[in-house]
Amino acid sequence: xxxxxxxxxxxxxxxxxxxxxxxxxxxxxxxxxxxxxxxxxxxxxxxxxxxxxxxxxxxxxxxxxxxxxxxxxxxxxxxxxxxxxxxxxxxxxxxxxxxxxxxxxxxxxxxxxxxxxxxxxxxxxxxxxxxxxxxxxxxxxxxxxxxxxxxxxxxxxxxxxxxxxxxxxxxxxxxxxxxxxxxxxxxxxxxxxxxxxxxxxxxxxxxxxxxxxxxxxxxxxxxxxxxxxxxxxxxxxxxxxxxxxxxxxxxxxxxxxxxxxxxxxxxxxxxxxxxxxxxxxxxxxxxxxxxxxxxxxxxxxxxxxxxxxxxxxxxxxxxxxxxxxxxxxxxxxxxxxxxxxxxxxxxxxxxxxxx
Amino acid sequence: xxxxxxxxxxxxxxxxxxxxxxxxxxxxxxxxxxxxxxxxxxxxxxxxxxxxxxxxxxxxxxxxxxxxxxxxxxxxxxxxxxxxxxxxxxxxxxxxxxxxxxxxxxxxxxxxxxxxxxxxxxxxxxxxxxxxxxxxxxxxxxxxxxxxxxxxxxxxxxxxxxxxxxxxxxxxxxxxxxxxxxxxxxxxxxxxxxxxxxxxxxxxxxxxxxxxxxxxxxxxxxxxxxxxxxxxxxxxxxxxxxxxxxxxxxxxxxxxxxxxxxxxxxxxxxxxxxxxxxxxxxxxxxxxxxxxxxxxxxxxxxxxxxxxxxxxxxxxxxxxxxxxxxxxxxxxxxxxxxxxxxxxxxxxxxxxxxx
Numbered sequence: 001x002x003x004x005x006x007x008x009x010x011x012x013x014x015x016x017x018x019x020x021x022x023x024x025x026x027x028x029x030x031x032x033x034x035x036x037x038x039x040x041x042x043x044x045x046x047x048x049x050x051x052x053x054x055x056x057x058x059x060x061x062x063x064x065x066x067x068x069x070x071x072x073x074x075x076x077x078x079x080x081x082x083x084x085x086x087x088x089x090x091x092x093x094x095x096x097x098x099x100x101x102x103x104x105x106x107x108x109x110x111x112x113x114x115x116x117x118x119x120x121x122x123x124x125x126x127x128x129x130x131x132x133x134x135x136x137x138x139x140x141x142x143x144x145x146x147x148x149x150x151x152x153x154x155x156x157x158x159x160x161x162x163x164x165x166x167x168x169x170x171x172x173x174x175x176x177x178x179x180x181x182x183x184x185x186x187x188x189x190x191x192x193x194x195x196x197x198x199x200x201x202x203x204x205x206x207x208x209x210x211x212x213x214x215x216x217x218x219x220x221x222x223x224x225x226x227x228x229x230x231x232x233x234x235x236x237x238x239x240x241x242x243x244x245x246x247x248x249x250x251x252x253x254x255x256x257x258x259x260x261x262x263x264x265x266x267x268x269x270x271x272x273x274x275x276x277x278x279x280x281x282x283x284x285x286x287x288x289x290x291x292x293x294x295x296x297x298x299x300x301x302x303x304x305x306x307x308x309x310x311x312x313x314x315x316x317x318x319x320x321x322x323x324x325x326x327x328x329x330x331x332x333x334x335x336x337x338x339x340x341x342x343x344x345x346x347x348x349x350x351x352x353x354x355x
Numbered sequence: 356x357x358x359x360x361x362x363x364x365x366x367x368x369x370x371x372x373x374x375x376x377x378x379x380x381x382x383x384x385x386x387x388x389x390x391x392x393x394x395x396x397x398x399x400x401x402x403x404x405x406x407x408x409x410x411x412x413x414x415x416x417x418x419x420x421x422x423x424x425x426x427x428x429x430x431x432x433x434x435x436x437x438x439x440x441x442x443x444x445x446x447x448x449x450x451x452x453x454x455x456x457x458x459x460x461x462x463x464x465x466x467x468x469x470x471x472x473x474x475x476x477x478x479x480x481x482x483x484x485x486x487x488x489x490x491x492x493x494x495x496x497x498x499x500x501x502x503x504x505x506x507x508x509x510x511x512x513x514x515x516x517x518x519x520x521x522x523x524x525x526x527x528x529x530x531x532x533x534x535x536x537x538x539x540x541x542x543x544x545x546x547x548x549x550x551x552x553x554x555x556x557x558x559x560x561x562x563x564x565x566x567x568x569x570x571x572x573x574x575x576x577x578x579x580x581x582x583x584x585x586x587x588x589x590x591x592x593x594x595x596x597x598x599x600x601x602x603x604x605x606x607x608x609x610x611x612x613x614x615x616x617x618x619x620x621x622x623x624x625x626x627x628x629x630x631x632x633x634x635x636x637x638x639x640x641x642x643x644x645x646x647x648x649x650x651x652x653x654x655x656x657x658x659x660x661x662x663x664x665x666x667x668x669x670x671x672x673x674x675x676x677x678x679x680x681x682x683x684x685x686x687x688x689x690x691x692x693x694x695x696x697x698x699x700x701x702x703x704x705x706x707x708x709x710x
Binding site: 001003004030031032033034035036037038039040041072073075076077101102103104105107133134135185186189190191194195197199200201202205215216217218219220221224344345347348349 | 356358359385386387388389390391392393394395396427428430431432456457458459460462488489490540541544545546549550552554555556557560570571572573574575576579699700702703704
């Protein structure tokens with residue numbers, strides 16, 4: 001639940017950053033893992049910034065706007081492309097986004113324009129066209145020109161076809177005139193990083209007298225050594241945005257409230273200005289077997305994600321060699337962890353000596 | 356349903372090929388997409404060759420054997436590793452696979468041996484140990500030596516930690532003494548290719564008089580041009596194994612029953628010997644809105660997958676530059692498709708002339 005949805009929400013945020021002010025539609029259903037995988041993907045994609053989903057059930061369950069266009073099969077079930085557009089326009093005159101690449105993309109744009117004119121005579125406006133293959137930079141520029149010349153300046157161009165944040169960024173650099181991006185496979189599977197390695201580790205155990213014992217797991221791979229304690233995350237920010245996150249242990253308490261230690265390299269420490277404000281991020285979801293958390297609507301989570309992302313330094317948000325956002329251990333927790341690692345290693349060494 | 360499960364069954368088959376006669380356990384639950392994503396992954400992994408799953412619900416629903424070991428949290432909830440093993444052995448004396456890398460892997464092996472001796476005195480045998488981090492080649496060889504020297508020649512070594520077919524193949528080349536492979540993330544997400552691009556395209560439409568009209572979709576990307584018709588797949592094999600698959604159209608019928616045309620390069624044609632036997636692979640699942648297919652137990656599907664895989668030439672099964680298994684169009688279907696593509700292109704061109 002946490003690994004997958006965090007991954008998809010992050011991927012969605014990255015894609016939406018690349019798209020800038022353009023809308024991004026999530027089209028991932030057919031590549032997701034089963035029904036609840038797809039529902040989770042649609043929810044997380046919306047939370048991360050997508051404007052809508054083609055997953056109708058997710059729309060119904062979570063109140064996510066539903067968007068989509070017709071399929072190639074609609075066009076193929078008629079003898080003529082124009083007839084297919086015409087029949088669609090009869091049924092949904094205010095919702096015409098014509099998919100134009102079934103036979104020849106620019107011929108398809110001309111057919112859409114033909115039907116768009118007839119639609120206009122009947123008092124409706126064509127919403128746009130969709131490109132689903134080929135050179136999206138070239139085709140969108142040519143399609144835009146045809147639409148504009150025909151008096152359809154307001155008809156938008158929707159594009160889809162193996163899009164991700166890198167392709168979108170590149171298409172925008174090339175001057176593609178795409179207004180809406182339909183992103184499926186590479187969003188719903190987080191294609192370039194299909195798993196997030198989050199794990200549960202035991203942080204502390206409770207004795208009968210109610211006191212807590214912190215617990216640690218070692219590893220020859222430093223990244224797999226756990227952080228002991230009853231952990232909380234404190235986020236610092238100032239007027240310019242987010243400053244750093246501090247992980248501290250609620251059992252030990254906070255020793256120096258304005259210093260963090262990099263767990264990967266303890267010689268790297270960062271002082272946090274006293275002017276930065278602090279708030280704790282983790283809230284209890286269950287206590288003593290009872291759910292104590294009131295879930296929020298996904299639209300509210302989406303707004304919060306957007307607000308928090310805007311507070312990240314642009315260098316942290318960039319795709320190429322991003323600046324690493326500072327996350328570190330509070331000094332007392334760093335000391336506790338170091339001591340526990342030393343103790344556990346000593347015990348393991350004495351075991352080796354016995355042999 | 357089809358894309359994801361085909362992908363995972365294939366990935367499972369590849370991993371099991373690398374493992375050879377060793378058992379592979381599917382441990383992917385925590386990285387799958389939700390409950391039914393995980394169930395589908397466990398089912399497909401078993402179908403593709405895995406021996407068992409750690410997903411207890413999948414075991415219950417599909418009759419898949421369930422296997423697993425204890426977690427690091429079991430060890431961490433005791434003050435001493437030996438005590439943790441001891442307590443586990445008390446409850447499950449015939450199911451002891453001790454996870455030895457919580458603090459120091461080889462010290463952990465020594466603790467497991469200590470408890471294994473006491474277990475043996477009580478009339479039970481330690482099943483094995485599990486390694487979950489570090490240099491699995493080195494550690495498995497050292498652990499094997501320690502176990503053998505202590506008289507535990509039959510205790511097996513289970514390994515896990517970001518395994519896939521390439522890592523397993525490499526560990527075996529290095530002489531790792533691992534008997535059972537636990538594979539999670541890279542199996543359940545098909546990490547190195549997280550999506551299979553299967554799509555539904557309209558093949559033919561039915562007229563009121565009951566006759567069928569084949570339909571085609573063009574594309575500037577040849578791979579996205581569809582194959583028209585009511586398609587069936589015929590598989591040819593001889594005494595040495597599988598020879599080729601032929602796609603043909605049940606409307607047009609078969610013109611040359613022993614020739615296939617490569618759809619990516621029609622100058623490449625392959626003659627199939629008259630000695631090869633043929634069978635059609637596709638069976639109807641629904642007809643006229645009614646399910647007409649009787650599902651088989653997953654164990655039967657698993658046996659069939661194993662049988663068919665064994666018939667593939669080793670060159671087709673290898674990981675590096677595999678030989679491409681021949682799949683082509685029956686000549687009458689190739690002709691139909693070529694003619695329909697030509698016709699559709701001509702119509703699109705005449706549209707461009709009108710402008």
